[in-house]
Amino acid sequence: MKKKSIAETRTLSGCWGKTKILFISESNLDIRIRNYNAKDFEDVYEIYSKSFAEEPWNEYMKCGLCGVNYGIYESRTVKQSCKKCNGPLRLERYWSRKDVYDDIEYAIAIDWRKILVAEINGKLAGFTWGYRMDKEKFNFLSESEIFSKEGEIMYVDEVATSPDCRNMGIATMLETVLLSEARNSGFSYAVLRTDEKNKSAISVYEKLGFRKMKANNGELKDPEFNSRIYMAKPLVRYG
Numbered sequence: 001m002k003k004k005s006i007a008e009t010r011t012l013s014g015c016w017g018k019t020k021i022l023f024i025s026e027s028n029l030d031i032r033i034r035n036y037n038a039k040d041f042e043d044v045y046e047i048y049s050k051s052f053a054e055e056p057w058n059e060y061m062k063c064g065l066c067g068v069n070y071g072i073y074e075s076r077t078v079k080q081s082c083k084k085c086n087g088p089l090r091l092e093r094y095w096s097r098k099d100v101y102d103d104i105e106y107a108i109a110i111d112w113r114k115i116l117v118a119e120i121n122g123k124l125a126g127f128t129w130g131y132r133m134d135k136e137k138f139n140f141l142s143e144s145e146i147f148s149k150e151g152e153i154m155y156v157d158e159v160a161t162s163p164d165c166r167n168m169g170i171a172t173m174l175e176t177v178l179l180s181e182a183r184n185s186g187f188s189y190a191v192l193r194t195d196e197k198n199k200s201a202i203s204v205y206e207k208l209g210f211r212k213m214k215a216n217n218g219e220l221k222d223p224e225f226n227s228r229i230y231m232a233k234p235l236v237r238y239g
């Protein structure tokens with residue numbers, strides 16, 4: 001029997017816009033996108049801390065004194081003193097459970113938010129969340145033309161997949177459901193932030209219809225982190 005690919009299965013399901021919980025089954029893979037619940041926290045934490053430990057974020061460990069980040073490779077080859085503060089080096093996990101818990105709680109406290117997880121055969125494979133964007137918090141984006149337009153923006157805060165579930169289209173599935181939820185709730189745009197070095201993520205977002213945000217006078221830069229870029233996608237309602 002011919003094994004169906006995930007992509008084929010995805011097109012066959014064809015009901016992204018209407019389902020809140022989504023099943024895609026085939027002979028040996030059951031992929032499900034569903035709402036997050038508190039029991040998912042440990043799995044989300046594992047994926048969260050593993051994903052951001054990789055390039056380009058390198059948020060694996062941090063200096064206990066100044067908080068500067070150390071990547072996986074760097075952590076194994078470190079010297080006795082910190083690369084930034086020069087203090088005696090005591091590394092701790094970059095993302096603590098409390099950090100991730102607070103990040104999720106921040107989203108939960110917003111009046112419109114959607115927190116989704118992806119499961120493959122019952123095992124958590126990825127997550128994403130987005131919420132109503134507080135335009136004032138992103139003042140530096142106000143030069144972009146979409147900020148001057150009427151309408152609400154959904155901010156895609158996090159998306160990550162487990163390192164062993166890459167290149168299976170999980171992030172695309174998560175975002176497709178998230179974007180359709182936002183569209184159904186009347187949002188005009190979705191905006192997300194990534195790093196210009198994160199080519200594979202950028203390519204996923206471009207395929208989903210996101211484009212780099214530009215200011216009237218050209219480049220739009222995050223005042224704090226120069227390599228961060230912002231991407232936007234209009235959420236047009238069909239029928």
Ligand SMILES: [Zn+2]
Nearest residue numbers: 063066082085
């Ligand atoms: Zn330090």
